[in-house]
Amino acid sequence: MAIERGFRFGINFDDAFPRGLVMVGDVAPDNEFQSREDRAANRPVRQRVDEVTGKRQWKATVTDLGEEKAKRASFEITFLAEVQPVPTTSEVLPGMRPIELEGLTAEPRVGGQGEFKYQTYVFRATGFKAVAASAGKSARSSAASDDTSKAA
Incomplete structure (x- = not known):
């Protein structure tokens, strides 16, 4: 059984980024x-519509904090929604805000040109996660580190 070209894999935000x-x-x-x-x-001017879901496409530029290569760190992410997604976090610097995404999918693609090709992904999301979800994540992380220090 082969995976068709253009297949989108559902992926957890924390696993991808x-x-x-x-x-x-x-x-x-x-x-x-x-x-x-x-x-x-x-x-x-006509707004693009996703061929798979039939929803309107929105775009935003993001930077992956875990990417070491500068050329691959910043890229555009596509949002699939009928109305414009609104970030749930506030700006930490003018024009910059940390985000978490929901409904994240990844589509493998070949990037680069000539002999300098590499595997990359097209990421799509349905929106932003609520602020409370990220606060809970940091609370879980600190609780886990407390448990680790107690075990030692």
């Missing part, structure tokens, strides 16, 4: 390409 993600800028509509002729004719 163990050190977390930082969103740079805002979430914006992912619009279709508009030619010069289309702009001159004042044709409306």
